[in-house]
C-alpha cells in the first residue's frame with residue numbers, strides 16, 4: 001500500500017501561517033514548527049492504523065475510509081471527520097468541534113516523499129515527510 005511505512009517530517013511550507021489561522025499562539029507555533037513529527041502508517045484495505053509521535057505526544061489512531069472519527073490536535077483542539085481515498089490521494093475532511101469550521105488535509109506520496117497538505121479558512125500549508 002502506497003502510504004505504508006515510517007515517515008519523518010523534513011520541512012514545512014507556510015505551516016506557521018496555517019497555525020496562526022488556526023488560532024495557535026506564537027510560542028506554541030514556534031515549538032510546533034520543530035516538533036520532530038514522525039508518523040507510521042499501516043493500511044489494510046479500507047482500514048488504517050496511524051502512530052503519531054512528536055516532541056509533544058505519542059498517539060495511535062485507527063480509522064476506516066469513509067467513517068467519521070474523532071481526533072484531537074496536540075493543543076487539545078478537537079476535530080471530527082473522515083478520510084477518503086481517490087486514486088492515490090487521501091483526503092481528510094474534518095470539522096473543529098469548538099467552532100464548526102472545516103479543515104481539509106490531503107496526503108500523497110510523490111517519489112520518496114509523503115506530502116501532507118492542509119487548508120483552513122483560506123490558508124494552505126504543507127508538511128513534507130521522508131521515509132524514516
Ligand SMILES: CCCCCCCCCCCCCC(=O)O
Nearest residue numbers: 019022050061071073092094105
Ligand atoms: C495546528 C496544527 C494542525 C495540524 C492539522 C492536523 C490535521 C489532522 C487531521 C486528522 C488526522 C487524523 C489522524 C491521521 O490520519 O493522522
